[in-house]
Amino acid sequence: MKYDPDTQLSLNLWQESAHTSHLQVDQLSVPDAEITLYHSYFTVKESDEILQRLFMEVNWRQDKIKCYGKEINLPRLTAWYGDIGKNYTYSKITMNPIPWTPVLLWIKKRVEEIAQVSFNSVLLNFYRDGKDSVSWHSDDEPELGKDPIIYSVSFGGERKFQLRHKFQKKLEKIEFNLTHGSLLIMKGKTQEYWQHQIPKTTKLVMPRINLTFRIIKCLT
Numbered sequence: 001m002k003y004d005p006d007t008q009l010s011l012n013l014w015q016e017s018a019h020t021s022h023l024q025v026d027q028l029s030v031p032d033a034e035i036t037l038y039h040s041y042f043t044v045k046e047s048d049e050i051l052q053r054l055f056m057e058v059n060w061r062q063d064k065i066k067c068y069g070k071e072i073n074l075p076r077l078t079a080w081y082g083d084i085g086k087n088y089t090y091s092k093i094t095m096n097p098i099p100w101t102p103v104l105l106w107i108k109k110r111v112e113e114i115a116q117v118s119f120n121s122v123l124l125n126f127y128r129d130g131k132d133s134v135s136w137h138s139d140d141e142p143e144l145g146k147d148p149i150i151y152s153v154s155f156g157g158e159r160k161f162q163l164r165h166k167f168q169k170k171l172e173k174i175e176f177n178l179t180h181g182s183l184l185i186m187k188g189k190t191q192e193y194w195q196h197q198i199p200k201t202t203k204l205v206m207p208r209i210n211l212t213f214r215i216i217k218c219l220t
């Protein structure tokens with residue numbers, strides 16, 4: 001199923017839940033999930049500046065994973081920032097967060113304006129081109145606790161975001177684009193019942209930076 005941002009609703013999957021002068025908000029109406037998309041949560045001017053600063057200022061690293069005994073590079077660069085003293089395991093990699101920087105604190109404050117929670121960490125992904133991706137997964141690491149709240153903001157090149165139900169195989173895959181300055185919220189049972197990915201694309205795409213704000217429940 002395809003979501004076209006130019007036509008407001010597609011196949012009744014999305015229910016428009018609010019519409020202010022500057023914020024278009026859509027609620028995805030699928031079973032076992034609570035997913036909301038703000039198309040332009042940040043203005044273009046804000047997003048352009050954020051993109052440039054994150055690109056320059058973030059301490060990007062190339063992580064490796066073991067696959068059939070072989071070490072391979074993750075197809076993206078990552079970084080982990082947050083309250084000091086919290087460790088987090090992701091794709092079998094343990095990360096020690098780097099302390100918040102001014103631009104990250106600014107973005108965090110902006111998303112917390114509507115979040116009604118306070119995030120203690122953020123995972124950043126840098127997709128250099130269409131060959132960079134993140135494959136099917138749920139953000140369901142034990143450190144995130146039950147029904148994690150994930151606020152995901154995107155800057156730079158537009159990429160396709162796909163969701164598939166873990167158990168109801170008859171449900172079609174859902175996909176929509178994450179645009180420059182968008183905010184995607186996933187909460188409730190979303191991670192328990194759904195997986196998501198950013199697929200590779202052969203299209204020419206601009207570099208993209210994504211930040212997922214998370215709450216780590218336990219210190220390790």
Ligand SMILES: O=C(O)CCC(=O)C(=O)O
Nearest residue numbers: 123125134139198210212
């Ligand atoms: O880049 C994205 O939009 C998704 C990233 C993601 O799923 C993750 O970091 O867990």
Ligand SMILES: [Fe+2]
Nearest residue numbers: 137138139196
């Ligand atoms: Fe994820």
